[in-house]
Amino acid sequence: MRVLLIGDIVGKPGRQIVVRAMRGLIEAERLDLVIANAENTAGGAGLTCANYRELIAAGVDAITMGDHIYRQREINEVLEHESNIVKLANYPASAPGKDHMLVTARNGVTVAVFNLLGRVFMRPVDCPWEAADRVLAKLPPEVRVIFVDFHAEATSDMQLMGRYLDGRVTAVLGTHTHVATADEQILPGGTAFQCDVGMTGPYESILGRRIDRVLETTRTFNPTHFEVASGDVRISGTIVDVDPETGRATGVQRLVVNQEEADRLAASVKAAASAPTVL
Ligand SMILES: [Fe+2]
Ligand SMILES: [Fe+2]
Numbered sequence: 001m002r003v004l005l006i007g008d009i010v011g012k013p014g015r016q017i018v019v020r021a022m023r024g025l026i027e028a029e030r031l032d033l034v035i036a037n038a039e040n041t042a043g044g045a046g047l048t049c050a051n052y053r054e055l056i057a058a059g060v061d062a063i064t065m066g067d068h069i070y071r072q073r074e075i076n077e078v079l080e081h082e083s084n085i086v087k088l089a090n091y092p093a094s095a096p097g098k099d100h101m102l103v104t105a106r107n108g109v110t111v112a113v114f115n116l117l118g119r120v121f122m123r124p125v126d127c128p129w130e131a132a133d134r135v136l137a138k139l140p141p142e143v144r145v146i147f148v149d150f151h152a153e154a155t156s157d158m159q160l161m162g163r164y165l166d167g168r169v170t171a172v173l174g175t176h177t178h179v180a181t182a183d184e185q186i187l188p189g190g191t192a193f194q195c196d197v198g199m200t201g202p203y204e205s206i207l208g209r210r211i212d213r214v215l216e217t218t219r220t221f222n223p224t225h226f227e228v229a230s231g232d233v234r235i236s237g238t239i240v241d242v243d244p245e246t247g248r249a250t251g252v253q254r255l256v257v258n259q260e261e262a263d264r265l266a267a268s269v270k271a272a273a274s275a276p277t278v279l
Pocket of ligand 2 (some may be wrong): 066
C-alpha cells in the first residue's frame, strides 16, 4: 500500500494547490492514504474549521499539526471531536485534541498516525521519546502500519527519533522547517525516514512568507506583517510504500507537484469524469 505525507500547507496558495491536485494525485500515484500537515493553513498560522473541511473534501484523509496548532481557537472543537486530526502527543493531557488517530486507508487497512514536537528552538514540552512510547503502548496490537510526523527544528533530533522508533513504526517523517531534505531512506529495522518532507505553498518566499517583509523586519527590527507569498506554488511531500502485513516500509520517495503538474492532474480527473461509460 502507498501512503503520502504532505508537508506544512501554507495559506491560501497551499490550500488551493492541494484542492486542485489531490484527486488526480491519488489516482496517478495509487495512494491508499493521504496525511497532511496543516499547521500553517489559515493565512500561515493554524487551521480554521472551514480549512479543515476543505482539505478533507479535497481527499486528505488525516491531518497533523505543529507548534501553530492553536493559533485559530475555533479549531479546538474539531480537535476534540473529529477522528481524523491529532494534537501533538507530547502536549499536556489537558491540551485540546487527541494524541493519536486510527484511520482506515482505501485498501481497508487501519493506520495509526501521531504527531510529536521537537524540543530544540521550541517552547518547552514533554519528552517526545516518552510520548512516542506511551502512544505505541496503547495502540491495538493488530495495528501494524504506524506513521509519525515529527515536527521539529533540528536534523539531529529528527535522526534520533528515526533511530529510536526504527522497527517499531512504519515511518518517521519530519515537518516544520518547510525545507525538504534529501535523506529519504529505509532504516535497518524497516522504518522509512526523512528529516523533513518540505512545504506545500509558495516557493518564491521565505518559508512561505513574502521575502520583502521578512527581510525588512530581520534587517531593521521594524515589525511588518509576514504576509503569505504567492509565486511558484508547489506541493511537497513523501510517499512511503508499505507492506501492510508487517508494517514495514518497502520504498520511500520524495514528491514535488508544481503548478503545471497540478493543472495536468486536475484535468486528468475532469477528463475521466466526462469520458463515456463503457458497459
Ligand atoms: Fe510550519
Ligand atoms: Fe511548525
